Amino acid sequence: MKSDQEQNQIKANFRQSKVLIIDDNNDQWLLMKRAFQESLPEVTPVRAATPCQAVTLLEEWQTQEWEIPKLILLDLYMPDNKDGWELLKKIKGMPAPFNRIPILMFSSSVNTTDITTAYELGVSSYLTKPVDYKSWLTYFQELRTYWWETVTLPPLYFSI
Incomplete structure (x- = not known):
């Protein structure tokens, strides 16, 4: 049984929770969205189909603290890995709080160079x-257990 403090932290993790999912594959997005909503109904998934759309959303959210996603799921190959690497670097180069959002990179690639590079560039996990x-359902259920019910996510505020 979880303590009151643990329960309060879980509630804080879910409060105004949003995940930015950056993936260019429409078929995968449909599977992901359905599994995500079943596993994490309290969390709003927001999709960006291109790196440009992702940057545009993040720039719009710079003036809206309540819109900041708690996590970013980033596909490495969009359609090739050059796009994923450039976007990862761009996000990590943004001002706080955006450069502090945990980024989970996912890819069909099991290439050790891709995995090593992802961690060197600052991803929190490579999946x-x-x-x-x-x-996908199993993936998001495990994501829920770890990222929402186990870890303590930092509050993301704008720096002045």
């Missing part, structure tokens, strides 16, 4: 991308 609905 192999599921391929079917059942696997």
